[in-house]
Amino acid sequence: xxxxxxxxxTPFAFNEENQRAFDALIGRYPIKEAAMLPTLHLAQKQAGxxxxxxxxxxxxxxxxxxxxxKDVVTFYPMFFEEPVxxxxxxxxxxxxxxxxxxxxxxxxxKEKLGTDVASETNLAKGTTADSKFTLMKVECLASCDVAxxxxxxxxxxxxxxxxxxxxxxxxx
Amino acid sequence: MIEEKRILYEHLDVPDIxxxxxxxxxxxxxxxxxxxAEYQPEDIAKMVMDSGxxxxxxxxxxxxxxxxxxxRDIKPCYLCCNADESEPGTFSNRYxxxxxxxxxxxxxxxxxxxxxxxxTYVYIRGEFTLGKKMLDAAIKEAYEKxxxxxxxxxxxxxxxxxxHPGAGAYICGEETGLIESLEGKRGQPRNKPPFPAVEGxxxxxxxxxxxxxxxxxPFIVGNGVEWYTQMGPTYADxxxxxxxxxPNTGTKLYCISGDVNEPGVYELELGLTSTxxxxxxxxxxxxxxxxxxxGGSSAPILTHYELDTRLDFTxxxxxxxxxxxxxxxxxxxxRNIVDCLLNIMKFYAHESCGQCTPCRWGxxxxxDIVQRIADGNGRKSTITRPKFGVAExxxxxxxxxxxxxxxxxxxxxxxxxxxxxxDTMTWNTICVFGIAVSWPAVSYMRKFRPEFEAAIxxxxxxxxxxxxxxxxxxxxxxxxxxxxxxxxxxx
Ligand SMILES: Cc1cc2nc3c(=O)[nH]c(=O)nc-3n(C[C@H](O)[C@H](O)[C@H](O)COP(=O)(O)O)c2cc1C
Ligand code: SF4
Ligand code: FES
Numbered sequence: 001x002x003x004x005x006x007x008x009x010t011p012f013a014f015n016e017e018n019q020r021a022f023d024a025l026i027g028r029y030p031i032k033e034a035a036m037l038p039t040l041h042l043a044q045k046q047a048g049x050x051x052x053x054x055x056x057x058x059x060x061x062x063x064x065x066x067x068x069x070k071d072v073v074t075f076y077p078m079f080f081e082e083p084v085x086x087x088x089x090x091x092x093x094x095x096x097x098x099x100x101x102x103x104x105x106x107x108x109x110k111e112k113l114g115t116d117v118a119s120e121t122n123l124a125k126g127t128t129a130d131s132k133f134t135l136m137k138v139e140c141l142a143s144c145d146v147a148x149x150x151x152x153x154x155x156x157x158x159x160x161x162x163x164x165x166x167x168x169x170x171x172x
Numbered sequence: 173m174i175e176e177k178r179i180l181y182e183h184l185d186v187p188d189i190x191x192x193x194x195x196x197x198x199x200x201x202x203x204x205x206x207x208x209a210e211y212q213p214e215d216i217a218k219m220v221m222d223s224g225x226x227x228x229x230x231x232x233x234x235x236x237x238x239x240x241x242x243x244r245d246i247k248p249c250y251l252c253c254n255a256d257e258s259e260p261g262t263f264s265n266r267y268x269x270x271x272x273x274x275x276x277x278x279x280x281x282x283x284x285x286x287x288x289x290x291x292t293y294v295y296i297r298g299e300f301t302l303g304k305k306m307l308d309a310a311i312k313e314a315y316e317k318x319x320x321x322x323x324x325x326x327x328x329x330x331x332x333x334x335x336h337p338g339a340g341a342y343i344c345g346e347e348t349g350l351i352e353s354l355e356g357k358r359g360q361p362r363n364k365p366p367f368p369a370v371e372g373x374x375x376x377x378x379x380x381x382x383x384x385x386x387x388x389x390p391f392i393v394g395n396g397v398e399w400y401t402q403m404g405p406t407y408a409d410x411x412x413x414x415x416x417x418x419p420n421t422g423t424k425l426y427c428i429s430g431d432v433n434e435p436g437v438y439e440l441e442l443g444l445t446s447t448x449x450x451x452x453x454x455x456x457x458x459x460x461x462x463x464x465x466x467g468g469s470s471a472p473i474l475t476h477y478e479l480d481t482r483l484d485f486t487x488x489x490x491x492x493x494x495x496x497x498x499x500x501x502x503x504x505x506x507r508n509i510v511d512c513l514l515n516i517m518k519f520y521a522h523e524s525c526g527q528c529t530p531c532r533w534g535x536x537x538x539x540d541i542v543q544r545i546a547d548g549n550g551r552k553s554t555i556t557r558p559k560f561g562v563a564e565x566x567x568x569x570x571x572x573x574x575x576x577x578x579x580x581x582x583x584x585x586x587x588x589x590x591x592x593x594x595d596t597m598t599w600n601t602i603c604v605f606g607i608a609v610s611w612p613a614v615s616y617m618r619k620f621r622p623e624f625e626a627a628i629x630x631x632x633x634x635x636x637x638x639x640x641x642x643x644x645x646x647x648x649x650x651x652x653x654x655x656x657x658x659x660x661x662x663x
Contacts, residue, residue, distance in 0.1 A: 028334045030374050036356030037339055041298070062356070075358040075525075076339035078298045090299075094260040095469060095515045096429040096501055139342065139519050140260035140469075141299055144429035144499070145436040154301040 012053040018042045022061065032062045036072055040079055049080040077138070082123040085134040087172060090151040091117075093137045096144035105148050108162040109135055112169065174440065174448050177403070179423050180387045181439045184271050190306055192313040195274040201319060203394035204281045208327050216286035216393065223392045223400045224419025229254050229345075229382030230468070230496050232485040239287060241369040242377045249377040251283055251292040252354065252368075253386060256338055256345035258297055259468035260519060261499025264425035264437045265383040269296065269303030273310035277333065279386030281319065282393055284331045287379060291332050295350050298339045308335055342523040346603050347380040348372075349525065360525045361603035384425055404442035407486050420484035424498050431457045431504040442484040446474065449483060450502060458504025462638045463620070465503075467496025469516050470608035472594075472615035473509075475642045478651065492594075492650035493615075508635045509620040510627050513612060514542045520609045528601040534591040535609050541584045542613075550628030553577035578628055581617060588613040595649075618649055 014022055021042055025035045039062065043054045050073050059066040073079045091106045110116065118126025118136040126135040143149045146158035150165075157168055178184075188194040195201070207216055221236025242249060253276070257265040268276055280292050296304045311333050314320045322330050336354055343349045344359035351373045353359035372378020392400050401421045408415035420442045426449060429435045434454030446464045450456055464474045466483055472493040474481060481491045488495045503512065517539040526532045544550055559575040562568060592599035592606035594614045599606040617624055623641040626634040635641075645651045 028332075031355070033356040034354060034374075037298075037353065038337055041337055041339070064356075068357075072356065072358060076298075076341050078338075078340035093515075094519055095465075095512060096261055096435075098512075098515050099430045099501070099503065099507070138299075138340070139522065140258060140262075142257045142263040142266050142297070144261055144263055144501075145427065147429060147435075151299065156302070 010051070010053055012043070012047055012051065012057045014042070014057075015046060018046055033064050033068075036062060036064075036069070037076070040069075040073065044079060049083050077120060080123060083127075083131070084118075084123055085127050085132050087132060087152055088134045088136065089113075090136055090138040090141070092139070092141045092143075092147070092149050092151075094140035094144075096140070097147040097149065100147040102148035104162060105150065105160045105165060106137070108165055109150075112165070174444055174452055176438055176452070177423050177441050178439045179391055180268070180275070180384065180425060181437065184267060189272050190270075190274070190310060192274060192310070192317055195272070199394070200274055201278055201281075203390035204278050204285070204319070205325070207282050207285055207393045208325070208329070211393075213286045213288060216282060219392055219397050220286070220389065222397045223388075224406065224417075224421040225385065225388055225392065225400075226420070226485055227382055228384035228388075228424065228498065230259065230470075232495060235381065235385055238369055239379065241367065242287060242379060243370065244288065246377050247288070248291060249287060249289050249379070250373050251280065251287070251289045252347075252350060252373060252378055252380045253280060253292060253294040254345060254347065254350060254380055254382045255294055255296040255300070255303070256342075256350060257300075257383075257497075258342040258345050259470065259497045259499055260516070261427060261429055261465065261468045261501045262497040263427050263429075264498065266300060266303055267437060268383055268387060269300060270306050273303075273307040274314070275387050275390065276307070276383055277310055277314050277319070279389040280333055281324075281331060282389040283379065283381065283386060285329065289379070290330050292334070293354055293373070294333060294335045295344070295354060296335055296337055297344075298337050304335055304337060311335070341525070342519075343525040343603075343605060346605065349603065350380065351378065358525070360527045361605070363602055388422060405482070405484060405486075418486050420486055424483075424495075426483065426498050426500055428453045428500045428502065430500075430502040431507070432502050433457050443482045443487070445482055446479040446500070446502075449500060456502065456504060458506060460505040460638045461502060462505050462507055462641065463503045463509060463512075465499075465501040465612075467494045468499035469501070469519065470494075470611060471496045472611045472650065473619060475619050475648065475651075476638055477642075477645055478648075505638050506635065508633050509616055509623050509641065510542065510546050510633055513616045514539070514546050516612050517542050517609075520605075524605065524609075528606070530591045530600045531606050531609065534587050537587050538584060538591075538609065538613050541580050541587070545580055545624060545627050546633055548627070548631040548633070550581075550624075550631075551579040551583075552628050553579050576625075578625055580628060581621070581624055584617055585614055615650070619643055 025038050039058055047054050055066050055069045059069045093102050113128050113133050115128050116125050141149055148160050150157050183189050183198045217239050225235045226232045255265055324331050338344050341359050344353040346361045348362040349359040354373050368378040368380050404421045407418040409418040423439050424442050426438050432453040438452050461476050485495050521536040521539040524531050524535045556574040559571050559573040561571045563571050588610035592610045594610050620641050621643055623636050
């Protein structure tokens with residue numbers, strides 16, 4: 001994929017706040033490229049997901065090829081290349097959580113939201129029709145002592161039961 | 173009853189310990205001040221070497237020794253603090269970051285002073301939003317108070333700490349994967365050598381150290397080596413002549429999860445047994461222990477009769493397992509080991525970085541075999557074969573008996589061992605992720621073979637009783653070679 005082939009629908013640029021954050025970031029590393037992950041996090045926060053325009057913009061800022069940015073984006077599960085819901089719900093399903101019945105929590109969420117679980121290549125599958133929620137499974141969130149756990153956007157919820165899940169969803 | 177020995181976690185629950193002022197009331201930064209006032213950098217490095225501190229991130233490599241590999245004449249040198257904590261079953265670093273971030277900063281300062289380092293990157297896994305926020309706030313405070321930045325406390329030292337977020341990839345916890353990721357690339361591990369100590373991030377010497385390892389430093393400096401080495405066992409490595417001391421000193425933040433009544437982080441002196449640890453953690457939830465994973469999901473499993481193995485680096489290595497990251501997962505009699513292995517293999521199949529063919533293809537293959545067995549479609553041959561073993565004449569050979577051929581179990585072992593061979597400890601891959609895959613796969617299958625065979629025979633998952641599911645000690649490949657190391661003092 002060369003730069004010209006990318007269809008740019010809506011151009012992207014950092015807003016003022018993120019621009020400031022980016023300027024602070026870039027001074028931390030001896031090479032600009034090293035700021036890739038934090039920059040992509042900033043961009044994703046602003047744009048919702050990593051569009052081709054975002055990749056192009058980030059590539060320009062870091063003075064690398066768009067291909068390189070794409071390479072990184074496809075590697076890391078936390079970067080989305082498709083739109084996701086307003087709330088991203090991550091359900092941990094690794095062994096310690098599985099021993100504490102995370103499946104019950106997952107099934108309850110599926111039923112309650114009326115959606116399937118997203119896969120990395122198909123986020124739409126786990127997104128509700130109103131684009132409010134995206135449901136996905138993730139690997140150990142390093143909170144196995146309070147399993148089962150879920151993350152809703154940046155917040156962790158512990159020791160879950162279906163009732164607690166209802167409460168969390170109601171309070172969003 | 174064993175008591176917790178809280179050192180790193182002593183002040184964890186003090187309100188507002190995350191602020192500079194409260195941390196300061198509890199001796200905060202005094203150990204760093206002691207280091208710069210009373211010791212030369214080389215003295216600190218020597219103290220760390222003498223303390224016997226071993227890395228808490230997974231490999232258990234001597235920290236002092238690692239530091240001694242770093243060339244002193246190449247500058248800049250970097251410190252990467254590994255806060256990627258993604259090994260299933262591990263959660264001790266999270267609490268340090270969220271509750272007591274200044275302790276980590278103090279540890280980093282001591283390391284920087286000892287190694288002449290000016291820049292530290294703390295690589296925090298992307299999901300730790302709260303941890304990153306708390307650490308960032310603490311770093312900001314430390315800058316304001318003059319403990320970071322240019323000319324720290326008027327000593328002429330320049331020390332900067334930056335946090336760097338990951339983005340959800342387990343492999344970025346591997347030290348060279350972390351370095352690649354820090355450089356803004358895919359987190360794909362590098363071939364070693366060169367080791368990071370010689371050529372790491374941005375091509376410069378780099379010390380990679382886990383959060384917990386760094387948090388030990390203030391206490392080693394503050395209380396002295398003698399105090400530190402009294403904690404935990406020191407064994408004699410009798411392979412060397414004269415035997416060399418093999419220290420397992422200090423405390424460990426044991427993370428215990430699964431079927432116990434009070435899961436959590438317990439700080440204890442190294443060297444207690446699984447049985448003792450389960451007791452500390454409120455006892456077993458259930459009737460009987462079926463299995464214990466002693467060091468995060470990568471570690472080979474322990475059976476119910478291996479629970480007296482001491483949970484320290486040396487003892488677990490001798491028991492053909494590892495302490496790894498100290499994540500202990502307990503399973504009771506209701507658990508099906510095939511099902512547990514399936515869960516873990518799904519994890520590894522998802523997390524392989526894809527560079528090496530044996531790992532990229534082998535790991536999903538292992539997962540698929542276990543899936544097949546769990547679904548009741550495991551393959552078994554209709555013919556039998558002669559059983560080899562110790563024959564009547566006492567020699568290895570045909571025993572005259574026949575055995576059934578469980579094709580899928582043979583295949584499972586063969587595929588796993590071709591990623592990384594657990595018997596010879598050689599791997600066909602760039603990083604030791606390969607071992608982290610084949611270790612659980614082979615150990616679960618060999619130690620709980622009856623349960624795997626039952627699933628294939630019956631065409632569905634069958635949970636056997638603990639006694640039935642476990643192979644007896646004389647058939648356990650790891651139990652055979654195990655010996656309990658002597659205390660150094662006993663020699
Ligand atoms: C697949 C894999 C994952 C790892 N994950 C982590 C991790 O999440 N955190 C960590 O501190 N070390 C992890 N390690 C160990 C590191 O490679 C490295 O040994 C460690 O950070 C060194 O620090 P230490 O000597 O203080 O333990 C991992 C190793 C491997 C092979
Ligand atoms: S062993 Fe697996 S995880 Fe490690 S470098 Fe090779 S493919 Fe990547
Ligand atoms: S397995 Fe769910 S938090 Fe560790």
